Amino acid sequence: MPRVETLRGPLDTSALGRVLIHEHVFLMDMEYTYNYRQDFFEDQTIAQAAAKLQALKAVGIDTIIDLTVLGLGRHMPSLAKLATRTDVNIIVSTGAYTFDDVPAPFSFYGPGLLHDAPEPMVDHFVKDIVEGIAGTGIKAGELKCAIDEPGLTPGVERVMRAVARAHVMTGTPITVHTAPKQETGLIAQRVLAEEGVNLEDVIIGHSGDSTDIDYLMKLADKGSILGMDRFGINFTMTMQERVNTIAEMVKRGYVKQLTLSHDCACWSDFFPTVDAYNKALPQHNYLHVHNDVIPALLEAGVTQAQIDTMFIDNPRRHFEAAARRFANK
Ligand SMILES: [Zn+2]
Numbered sequence: 001m002p003r004v005e006t007l008r009g010p011l012d013t014s015a016l017g018r019v020l021i022h023e024h025v026f027l028m029d030m031e032y033t034y035n036y037r038q039d040f041f042e043d044q045t046i047a048q049a050a051a052k053l054q055a056l057k058a059v060g061i062d063t064i065i066d067l068t069v070l071g072l073g074r075h076m077p078s079l080a081k082l083a084t085r086t087d088v089n090i091i092v093s094t095g096a097y098t099f100d101d102v103p104a105p106f107s108f109y110g111p112g113l114l115h116d117a118p119e120p121m122v123d124h125f126v127k128d129i130v131e132g133i134a135g136t137g138i139k140a141g142e143l144k145c146a147i148d149e150p151g152l153t154p155g156v157e158r159v160m161r162a163v164a165r166a167h168v169m170t171g172t173p174i175t176v177h178t179a180p181k182q183e184t185g186l187i188a189q190r191v192l193a194e195e196g197v198n199l200e201d202v203i204i205g206h207s208g209d210s211t212d213i214d215y216l217m218k219l220a221d222k223g224s225i226l227g228m229d230r231f232g233i234n235f236t237m238t239m240q241e242r243v244n245t246i247a248e249m250v251k252r253g254y255v256k257q258l259t260l261s262h263d264c265a266c267w268s269d270f271f272p273t274v275d276a277y278n279k280a281l282p283q284h285n286y287l288h289v290h291n292d293v294i295p296a297l298l299e300a301g302v303t304q305a306q307i308d309t310m311f312i313d314n315p316r317r318h319f320e321a322a323a324r325r326f327a328n329k
Helices: 030-036 043-058 076-083 120-130 154-170 184-194 213-221 239-251 274-280 288-299 304-327
Strands: 003-006 009-012 019-023 063-066 089-095 142-147 174-178 202-205 225-228 258-260
Touching: 003 089, 003 304, 019 202, 019 258, 019 304, 043 076, 076 089, 089 120, 089 154, 120 154, 142 154, 142 184, 154 174, 154 184, 174 184, 184 202, 184 213, 213 225, 213 239, 225 239, 225 304, 239 258, 239 288, 258 304, 288 304
Parallel strands: 019 063, 063 089, 089 142, 142 174, 174 202, 202 225, 225 258
Antiparallel strands: 003 009
16 A cells, blocks of 8 residues: 655555645744744644644544645744644645745755755755655655746746656655746646656646636646645635636546645744734635535535545545556656
8 A cells, every 4th residue: 555654654545535735834934933923933833733733633634735845934843743733644745935046055056056066956855755854754745846927937947857856766746836827837747747757746736726727627638636725815716716617627527637725824924923814814724625615516516426536536646646656667
């Protein structure tokens, strides 16, 4: 049975259960938080996160993929403290999140640079997957990169190719943050395929921010899974628009390539307090898919079996297929 690494160690993929494929636990600019948000380091941050995750488990959701990588404030000491305090499986990620330049430490360090060396990001990502992250022994189970409005800048391309190489070396599947308006998912697919990635091992994140069925079909026809993953961010699109897009894609036969999530966090320095976050985005919490989205999908004609495919089978296949392909290489 293939296994996937989680905060509490390896887990049989058969035990993944219902999976939210694109979430965060703690989301921040770590330098800012260190300097201006000492409240993050108080015990209550962990306690509140544990309570929110336990509430998720109580409604039958078993696993989240935490896509917090370099650039989004991944803080392993806090995640490690959380490990024993929640029954939700948390799959930790490695990679880097940037829309333009590489993270600053790689500006002069890498192939052809002042300190000329093979791409250090590949070593970092592979180490996170094989040995564990930041001395905790907790291993990453997912890779992540981003391509937003600015498109394929040199920095974005360097990170994306490093993520692809780490995937080829380890078989760890990939999620890409994309900007559907600029159709950057298609660019990501091209670059990843050039590096030898099977596009079935890739989730095109934030595809759910689009209602453009032609674009979504183009991505899906190349084999990737679509992240319908920003439920609760309702200032750009309504929940109903997001639901209708899924219903249409299901009708067109793409149910095996759709996944559900919120892209939310227990604690984020994007807002000055947790209360301010809840006030700005009242539905942006881990329970929104369960409480509101699934009833709306059923209402829109999507069956419970199809919801299970999106919620259970597709995330499981995301990990199993990548592992199987890697084992057979
Ligand atoms: Zn995210």
